Amino acid sequence: MQFEFEVTGGDFANAGTASSQVKKILKQLNVSVSDIKRIVVALYEAEVNIVAHAYSGVVTVEIETTQVRIILKDSGPGIPDIDLAMQQGYSTASPEVREMGFGAGMGLPNIKRNMDVLNISSEVGIGTTVEMIAFLNVA
Amino acid sequence: MKISEIVTILDGVLVAGKDQMDREISFGFASDLMSDVLTLETNDLVLLTGLCNIQSIRTAEMSDIPCIIFVRRKKVTPEMIELAEESEITLIECNYSMFKTVVTLAEHGIRPLF
Structure with missing residues (x-):
C-alpha cells in the first residue's frame, strides 16, 4: 500500500498535515499504538x-x-555536512522555525531514535532525501 | 486527577474537548520546545506550554497527549480548537504563570515524568 503527500516549504500552518493523515491510515490498519506513535513522531x-x-x-x-x-x-x-546536522543541538533554523517550537537541533536525532533505519542523502543546492523504516511489532 | 478537576484548580477556561473531561491524568510536562515534547514516551500526561500555535496541537496529536494547558494568558485560535476537537484533545486556557501552574498541579498530586 502506497501513499503520497506534498509538503510546501515555509507553510508552517500546514506543517504536520501529512503526518496526521498517515496517523489516521495506520490506525485504520490496526498498527500498534506504540508503533504508530514512533512512526508519526x-x-x-x-x-x-x-x-x-x-x-x-x-x-x-x-x-x-x-x-x-x-x-x-x-x-x-541541501545539507552540506550530514554528520554535523545529526548532532544533537546543531541547527540552522530561522527565528520563525523557533517560534513554532522547533529549531533546537533535536529533529534528526529524534527521528533516528524512533525509526529502525535512517538514511540521508543530500546534494547542496539541489535537495535532500530521507529514507526511514520502522519494522512493525507484529504478533 | 480528572481533567475537569484540573480546570477547577487552575481557575482555567475549557476551550476544546469537553467530552473528555472525565479522563484521568497522572503526569505533567512543561515545555515551550515541541521537540522536547516529542521525545516523551508517556501518553497519560498534561502538557503545559506558553507556545500557543497550531504546532502545539499537532505535537499533542502525534504524541497521543490528551490535554494541553496554555499558560500566561495565551489565547487559543479557532484553527487550534478545530484541530483539537478533531483529535480529541482538551485545551485549557490559564491565566497563571508557568511556575504557578506547575506548583498548583504538583500540590494536587500531578507527578513529573522525570
Missing part, C-alpha cells in the same frame, strides 16, 4: 524539516505488514 519531525528548510517536498509512505518505509524527498538547499 519521526515523520512529523521530518515534515517540519521540509517546511523549515526546503522549498517543496514529497512524502512517500509504503506500508507493508512487517514494515513502514517513508521517503521524504525535497527540493531545497
Whole structure:
C-alpha cells in the first residue's frame, strides 16, 4: 500500500498535515499504538524539516505488514555536512522555525531514535532525501 | 486527577474537548520546545506550554497527549480548537504563570515524568 503527500516549504500552518493523515491510515490498519506513535513522531519531525528548510517536498509512505518505509524527498538547499546536522543541538533554523517550537537541533536525532533505519542523502543546492523504516511489532 | 478537576484548580477556561473531561491524568510536562515534547514516551500526561500555535496541537496529536494547558494568558485560535476537537484533545486556557501552574498541579498530586 502506497501513499503520497506534498509538503510546501515555509507553510508552517500546514506543517504536520501529512503526518496526521498517515496517523489516521495506520490506525485504520490496526498498527500498534506504540508503533504508530514512533512512526508519526519521526515523520512529523521530518515534515517540519521540509517546511523549515526546503522549498517543496514529497512524502512517500509504503506500508507493508512487517514494515513502514517513508521517503521524504525535497527540493531545497541541501545539507552540506550530514554528520554535523545529526548532532544533537546543531541547527540552522530561522527565528520563525523557533517560534513554532522547533529549531533546537533535536529533529534528526529524534527521528533516528524512533525509526529502525535512517538514511540521508543530500546534494547542496539541489535537495535532500530521507529514507526511514520502522519494522512493525507484529504478533 | 480528572481533567475537569484540573480546570477547577487552575481557575482555567475549557476551550476544546469537553467530552473528555472525565479522563484521568497522572503526569505533567512543561515545555515551550515541541521537540522536547516529542521525545516523551508517556501518553497519560498534561502538557503545559506558553507556545500557543497550531504546532502545539499537532505535537499533542502525534504524541497521543490528551490535554494541553496554555499558560500566561495565551489565547487559543479557532484553527487550534478545530484541530483539537478533531483529535480529541482538551485545551485549557490559564491565566497563571508557568511556575504557578506547575506548583498548583504538583500540590494536587500531578507527578513529573522525570
